[in-house]
Amino acid sequence: MLSLILPTFNEAKNLPVMIPKIEETLQSVEHEIIIVDDDSPDNTWKVAQEMSEKMHNLHVIRRVGRHGLSSAVVEGFLAAKGDVLAVADADGQHDLSILPIMFAEVKSGSNIAIGSRYVEGGSVGDWEEDRQSISRFATALAMFVCKVDVRDPMSGFFAIDRETFEKTLSKLNPKGFKILLDFLVNAPKKTTVTEIPFVFGERIHGKSKLEFKVKVEFLEYLYDVTVGRFIPLTFLKYCIVGSLGIGVQWGTYYSVSRYILEAYNLTIVGFSIALLSAIEVAIFFNFILNNMWTFNHLKLRGMKAVGGFLKFNVACAVGAFANYAVAALIFSQGYREITAVVVGAIVGTFWNYTINRLVTWKG
Numbered sequence: 123m124l125s126l127i128l129p130t131f132n133e134a135k136n137l138p139v140m141i142p143k144i145e146e147t148l149q150s151v152e153h154e155i156i157i158v159d160d161d162s163p164d165n166t167w168k169v170a171q172e173m174s175e176k177m178h179n180l181h182v183i184r185r186v187g188r189h190g191l192s193s194a195v196v197e198g199f200l201a202a203k204g205d206v207l208a209v210a211d212a213d214g215q216h217d218l219s220i221l222p223i224m225f226a227e228v229k230s231g232s233n234i235a236i237g238s239r240y241v242e243g244g245s246v247g248d249w250e251e252d253r254q255s256i257s258r259f260a261t262a263l264a265m266f267v268c269k270v271d272v273r274d275p276m277s278g279f280f281a282i283d284r285e286t287f288e289k290t291l292s293k294l295n296p297k298g299f300k301i302l303l304d305f306l307v308n309a310p311k312k313t314t315v316t317e318i319p320f321v322f323g324e325r326i327h328g329k330s331k332l333e334f335k336v337k338v339e340f341l342e343y344l345y346d347v348t349v350g351r352f353i354p355l356t357f358l359k360y361c362i363v364g365s366l367g368i369g370v371q372w373g374t375y376y377s378v379s380r381y382i383l384e385a386y387n388l389t390i391v392g393f394s395i396a397l398l399s400a401i402e403v404a405i406f407f408n409f410i411l412n413n414m415w416t417f418n419h420l421k422l423r424g425m426k427a428v429g430g431f432l433k434f435n436v437a438c439a440v441g442a443f444a445n446y447a448v449a450a451l452i453f454s455q456g457y458r459e460i461t462a463v464v465v466g467a468i469v470g471t472f473w474n475y476t477i478n479r480l481v482t483w484k485g
């Protein structure tokens with residue numbers, strides 16, 4: 123049996139067009155349809171539930187408090203009864219007429235059958251230049267990390283046999299849109315793939331949900347499965363934030379000493395005031411950026427963020443002290459201010475990663 127998953131977010135108007143089309147295409151294939159909706163504000167789940175009352179083979183999963191195309195697909199697969207699991211967009215862009223071919227391919231021994239835009243006979247249709255080049259670029263990057271030779275690893279239209287799905291399940295990282303790529307990267311070595319060409323169509327109603335965040339998640343994923351095996355992404359991000367923080371510290375130090383203290387020949391007291399304020403500003407800057415970006419999967423909000431910021435300060439205190447002590451020492455030896463401030467900041471940054479992993483963003 124074929125289990126077709128339709129992930130949906132705000133597709134209320136498309137479902138009444140899509141479902142009859144699918145039924146017609148799959149007339150000769152035993153199948154079920156599972157709609158996985160993320161509590162769409164346009165009530166897609168309700169439209170789906172109403173339709174399912176009249177169709178015994180249509181099931182609806184309404185997810186609350188969870189979000190994302192890939193994880194919706196995995197959840198649909200988990201609820202499915204078929205021995206072949208497939209997914210298609212619910213907006214009409216995938217050519218459903220190839221579904222029976224995809225099903226037959228998997229039945230006859232392919233582990234994965236992909237509806238492909240990049241094999242002969244397929245195309246992306248009427249996309250604008252930009253989206254075409256972004257898609258080609260993303261596809262080229264994705265092909266680089268795939269174990270299997272595939273032309274369209276970013277397709278959102280594919281079928282997979284239950285066994286391959288189950289063998290891969292525990293390794294998946296279902297963030298963003300790259301669910302097929304994730305299967306191709308983690309599937310067992312001998313996995314066989316067939317690509318069936320199709321022309322990517324126009325959306326019936328509504329607009330794409332492929333936002334900036336999804337693109338960033340894709341790049342992070344590529345990093346994770348390559349260099350990330352050696353240098354964890356969180357650590358890299360923390361270092362980037364830290365380096366920017368050093369710039370912020372120098373900038374603040376410079377502004378305070380020149381414009382507020384108006385001193386060009388600083389005494390150690392003036393130096394200390396300017397530096398300590400700069401350290402606090404840098405701590406604040408690092409906290410905000412780390413919370414929003416480095417540790418976005420553990421993001422602290424509201425009062426928790428205030429508490430986190432206090433903890434972050436405490437955790438940074440020893441680093442800040444080292445930062446100050448080293449800088450003051452270098453300064454008092456008559457070195458240039460920038461040397462003193464920057465070297466101090468580097469020493470402080472080193473300390474901070476470990477301690478904040480232990481105290482602020484545990485997880």
Ligand code: GDD
Nearest residue numbers: 129130131158160189190191194211212276278330331332
């Ligand atoms: N449940 C759920 N949750 N469904 C979602 C979510 C979500 O967060 N985001 C999107 N969807 C659903 C949409 O409602 C639609 O049915 C399908 O997933 C595809 O989303 P679109 O927003 O239409 O994606 P697209 O057309 O820009 O991208 C398509 O092409 C890409 C390759 O160029 C998709 O097929 C992608 O999977 C594919 O990578």
Ligand code: MN
Nearest residue numbers: 211213215330
């Ligand atoms: Mn679409």
